[in-house]
Amino acid sequence: xxxxxxxxxxxxxxxxxxxxxxxxxxxxxxxxxxxxxxxxxxxxxxxxxxxxxxxxxxxxxxxxxxxxxxxxxxxxxxxxxxxxxxxxxxxxxxxxxxxxxxxxxxxxxxxxxxxxxxxxxxxxxxxxxxxxxxxxxxxxxxxxxxxxxxxxxxxxxxxxxxxxxxxxxxxxxxxxxxxxxxxxxxxxxxxxxxxxxxxxxxxxxxxxxxxxxxxxxxxxxxxxxxxxxxxxxxxxxxxxxxxxxxxxxxxxxxxxxxxxxxxxxxxxxxxxxxxxxxxxxxxxxxxxxxxxxxxxxxxxxxxxxxxxxxxxxxxxxxxxxxxxxxxxxxxxxxxxxxxxxxxxxxxxxxxxxxxxxxxxxxxxxxxxxxxxxxxxxxxxxxxxxxxxxxxxxxxxxxxxxxxxxxxxxxxxxxxxxxxxxxxxxxxxxxxxxxxxxxxxxxxxxxxxxxxxxxxxxxxxxxxxxxxxxx
Numbered sequence: 456x457x458x459x460x461x462x463x464x465x466x467x468x469x470x471x472x473x474x475x476x477x478x479x480x481x482x483x484x485x486x487x488x489x490x491x492x493x494x495x496x497x498x499x500x501x502x503x504x505x506x507x508x509x510x511x512x513x514x515x516x517x518x519x520x521x522x523x524x525x526x527x528x529x530x531x532x533x534x535x536x537x538x539x540x541x542x543x544x545x546x547x548x549x550x551x552x553x554x555x556x557x558x559x560x561x562x563x564x565x566x567x568x569x570x571x572x573x574x575x576x577x578x579x580x581x582x583x584x585x586x587x588x589x590x591x592x593x594x595x596x597x598x599x600x601x602x603x604x605x606x607x608x609x610x611x612x613x614x615x616x617x618x619x620x621x622x623x624x625x626x627x628x629x630x631x632x633x634x635x636x637x638x639x640x641x642x643x644x645x646x647x648x649x650x651x652x653x654x655x656x657x658x659x660x661x662x663x664x665x666x667x668x669x670x671x672x673x674x675x676x677x678x679x680x681x682x683x684x685x686x687x688x689x690x691x692x693x694x695x696x697x698x699x700x701x702x703x704x705x706x707x708x709x710x711x712x713x714x715x716x717x718x719x720x721x722x723x724x725x726x727x728x729x730x731x732x733x734x735x736x737x738x739x740x741x742x743x744x745x746x747x748x749x750x751x752x753x754x755x756x757x758x759x760x761x762x763x764x765x766x767x768x769x770x771x772x773x774x775x776x777x778x779x780x781x782x783x784x785x786x787x788x789x790x791x792x793x794x795x796x797x798x799x800x801x802x803x804x805x806x807x808x809x810x811x812x813x814x815x816x817x818x819x820x821x822x823x824x825x826x827x828x829x830x831x832x833x834x835x836x837x838x839x840x841x842x843x844x845x846x847x848x849x850x851x852x853x854x855x856x857x858x859x860x861x862x863x864x865x866x867x868x869x870x871x872x873x874x875x876x877x878x879x880x881x882x883x884x885x886x887x888x889x890x891x892x893x894x895x896x897x898x899x900x901x902x903x904x905x906x907x908x909x910x911x912x913x914x915x916x917x918x919x920x921x922x923x924x925x
Contacts, residue, residue: 463507463511463700463701463704463705463740463741463742464701464704464705464742465705466506466507466701466705468505468506468507468617468699468701468706469505469506470503470504470505470617471503471504471505471506471509472502472503473494473497473498473502476493476494476502479509481509481513481515484515484518485518486519489519489531491543492529492530492531492539493528493529493530494546495531495534495539495542495543495546496529496530496531496533496534496539496542497529498542498546498559498563499534499538499542499563499566499567500529500533500534500621500798500799501619501623502528502529502619503615503616503618503619504527504528504618504619504698505617505618505698505699507698507699507701508523508527508618508698511740512736512737512739512740513527520766522733522734522736522766522767522768522773523734523736523737525621525764525766525767526620526621526622526733526734526764526767527618527619527620527621528621529621530621530766530802532801532802533621533798533799533801533802534566534799535801538566538569541562541566542562542563542566545558545559545562546559570797570798570799571796571797571798572797572798580601580836580862581599581600581601581607582594582595582596582598582599582600583595583598583599583600583606583648583652585644585647585648585651586651593644595644595645595648597609597610597611597640597641598644598645598648600648600652600655601838601860601862602838602860602861602862602864603654603655603864604654604655604656604657605655605656605657605658605659605860606645606648606649606652606655606657606658606659607658607659607661608642608645608658608659608660608661608676609661609662609663610640610642610660610662610665610668610673610676611640612640612667612668612672613660613662613663613664613665613666613667613668613673614662614663615662615663615664615667616662616663616664616667616694616695616698617664617666617667617694617695617698617699617702618694618698618699620694620731620733621799621803622762622764622767622794622798622799622800622803623798624794624795624797624798625662625663642675642676642679642680643679645658645679645680646679646680646682646683649680649683649685649686650683650685653685654685655685655686656685656686656687656688657686657687657688657689657690658680658686658688658689658690659690659691659692659729660676660677660689660690660691660692661692662692664692664693664694664695665691665692665693666691666693666695666702667695669708670708670711670712670715671708671711673712673715674715677689677715677719680724681718681719681722681724686724687724687725688724688725688726688727689719689724689725689726689727690726690727690728690729691726691727691728691729692729692731693728693729693730693731694730694731696728696730696731696732696737696743696746696747696750696757697730697731697732697733697737697738697743698737700740700742700743700745700746701742701746702746703745703746703749703750704742704745704746704749705742709749713749713750713752713753716750716753716754716755717753717754719755720753720754720755721754725756726753726754726755726756727755727756727757727758728750728755728756728757728758729758729760729789730747730757730758730759730760730786731760731761732759732760732761732777732781732786733761733762733764733767733768734767734768734773734777735773735776735777735780738777738780738781738784744784747784747785747786748784748785751785756785756787757781757784757785757786757787758786758787758788758789759777759778759781759786759787759788759789759828760789760790760791760792761790761791761792762791762792762793762794762795762803763791763792763793763794763805763810763813763814763831764794764803764805765794765802765803765804765805766802766803767803769805769809769813770813771813771814771816771817771820772817772820773817774791774813774814774817775816775817775818775820775821778817778821778825778828779820779821779822779825781825782821782822782824782825787827788825788826788827788828789827789828789829790828790829790830790832791814791828791829791830791831791832792830792831792832792833792834793805793807793810793830793831793832793833793842793880793881794880795833795834795881796880796881796883800880804880804881805880806877806878806879806880807831807833807842807854807876807879807880807881807885808845808854808875808877808879810830810831810842811831811842811844811845814830814831815844829841829859830842832859833881833882835881835882835883836862836882836883837858837861837862837863837866837882837895837896837897838858838859838860838861838862838863838866838867839858839859839860839861840856840857840858840859840882841856841857841858841859842854842855842856843855843856843857843870845875848872848888848889851874851875851888852874852875853872853873853874853875853888854872854873854874854875854885855870855871855872856870856871856872856873856885856895857869857870857871858895862897863897866894866895866897869895871887871891871892871895872887872888872889872892873885873886873887873888873892874886874887874888
């Protein structure tokens with residue numbers, strides 16, 4: 456049942472952070488051990504939520520197992536035992552006055568650098584260079600260009616969120632370590648780069664969340680892109696549609712934002728709001744549905760994407776409900792991702808075989824209008840690796856894979872095989888099945904097993920049986 460928007464419309468944004476969490480009405484109802492875990496883990500990984508999330512999306516009678524609580528509040532299992540115990544010891548010493556704030560931060564930073572803060576070559580391989588007038592190349596911090604047609608831009612004033620997801624693969628943006636942060640103030644540099652690279656058709660504004668910016672600031676980043684003829688699509692990656700839909704409905708500049716969207720569409724550009732929806736409850740409120748309706752009324756489209764997250768949405772029925780609801784509202788199911796190999800991955804990750812099983816079970820429940828979704832997809836170093844399924848090749852069980860995007864575009868949509876591993880959770884844990892498959896691991900040279908390429912697609916998946924046997 457859709458909930459009323461009246462109270463949500465009148466709600467003002469109020470952030471809840473580590474500094475003021477004790478003032479949250481529900482805080483005293485949380486088990487003391489869980490409160491301690493939230494405080495300790497939030498010293499290492501970012502924590503921020505808001506009153507709309509806590510009052511409208513979390514079922515406090517189901518805490519700690521409530522999906523939205525797991526999605527927004529740090530959990531003990533997000534750190535290894537070693538890291539948790541060391542952080543707890545320093546924190547307790549700090550509370551007793553025996554440790555300085557600087558020592559507390561040093562311990563948190565020590566742990567952070569162990570958590571693969573920038574996976575898939577983001578810092579080393581994705582940052583492009585611009586040829587200046589003197590012929591010298593300038594590294595463009597705050598811009599990433601991994602795939603030929605798409606450039607990511609990190610506006611400096613959009614490097615926070617209305618609430619942080621506990622699984623977030625960009626957690627390093629928010630923890631105060633400047634050498635781990637992407638951000639750019641220079642939209643002029645972006646425009647110059649786009650003019651030098653006319654093969655780029657899509658620009659994705661990301662972060663953080665660009666929609667934390669006031670419309671007048673967001674407009675400063677978007678307007679210059681409208682004059683770049685080669686840019687056909689502007690995307691905005693945002694969680695605001697779920698965590699603060701008032702941004703498009705009742706914030707003081709919500710109407711200005713929609714007028715900006717309309718102006719983008721009038722200029723002949725496609726505007727896509729890449730909405731990060733992780734669970735159907737995020738579309739259960741009236742204001743969340745109204746936000747989708749208002750965005751679409753401008754001519755922009757809304758696309759839905761999220762990873763599979765243990766403790767949050769590792770359930771086929773939840774995915775099916777999310778896709779059905781989105782499709783009904785006109786939001787396009789887009790990507791079903793695999794949790795990336797960074798941060799608290801060990802707590803949230805789901806084996807690839809299980810991801811595929813859950814995706815398949817959800818996909819079977821929805822009609823064709825919701826089957827626009829693609830997945831499971833891993834955003835690995837070589838590209839977006841799509842898990843097509845499990846089959847047998849030459850008598851051996853194997854994953855069937857393809858690239859939906861790749862650094863090398865010639866690899867896209869060419870099926871290849873990896874040895875089946877029921878425990879594998881990421882691409883770098885897989886190995887080529889045959890010598891012919893080795894070319895799809897461009898940055899690894901594992902020795903494959905040679906097998907004849909005789910393929911038989913199984914009528915039912917063995918993945919779950921294999922997991923239970925192992």
